[in-house]
Amino acid sequence: MKLAxxxxxxxxxxxxxxSGAMWAVVGTMLIFKALCWLYxxxxxxxxxLAPGGVMAAILFQRFSFxxxxxxxxxxxxxxxxxxxxxxxQSLKSWGIVVMMIGLGLALRHSSVPRQYLAVPYLAVGGALxxxxxxxxxxxxxxxxxx
Numbered sequence: 001m002k003l004a005x006x007x008x009x010x011x012x013x014x015x016x017x018x019s020g021a022m023w024a025v026v027g028t029m030l031i032f033k034a035l036c037w038l039y040x041x042x043x044x045x046x047x048x049l050a051p052g053g054v055m056a057a058i059l060f061q062r063f064s065f066x067x068x069x070x071x072x073x074x075x076x077x078x079x080x081x082x083x084x085x086x087x088x089q090s091l092k093s094w095g096i097v098v099m100m101i102g103l104g105l106a107l108r109h110s111s112v113p114r115q116y117l118a119v120p121y122l123a124v125g126g127a128l129x130x131x132x133x134x135x136x137x138x139x140x141x142x143x144x145x146x
Contacts, residue, residue, distance in 0.1 A: 009082035013142060016076055018088040020135025023069075023128045030125025034118040041115035053119040057126025065127045068093070069134035100124075 034053060038046035075090060076083075089097065107117055 008085040010085045012076050012079050015088040016135050016139050019072060020132045023132035027125045027129030030121045034121035037114040037118040045115055049119050053122025056123030060123055060127035061130045065131035069131050073138050
């Protein structure tokens with residue numbers, strides 16, 4: 001039995017879809033969690049904290065995540081015809097994913113009040129969700145050029 005037959009292979013556009021979906025779903029989840037925490041805080045505090053999270057999201061997206069998306073699209077675009085389904089993120093990116101999950105768990109179990117945690121959650125979630133648009137743009141561009 002050849003090991004190559006056991007590799008879950010897909011076409012490169014599926015990797016683009018999986019990347020975009022993961023970034024959008026995780027980003028939306030973080031935004032929702034942040035908004036719930038801000039809502040629970042009540043009063044004027046959400047009106048003070050939310051703009052900081054939104055501004056940080058714009059900066060993260062503009063100066064960091066957008067570049068990552070571009071590099072990932074290029075990396076996927078030069079792959080062979082049937083890459084492994086888990087190649088939608090590079091090995092380095094998988095390490096960052098694990099690190100971010102660990103950091104998120106540590107923050108949620110810390111003594112930092114949730115309304116203050118909402119700011120970084122909103123920042124990262126917004127940047128992820130907005131950056132996912134780069135994947136969708138690439139997918140639709142490829143479909144239009146068929």
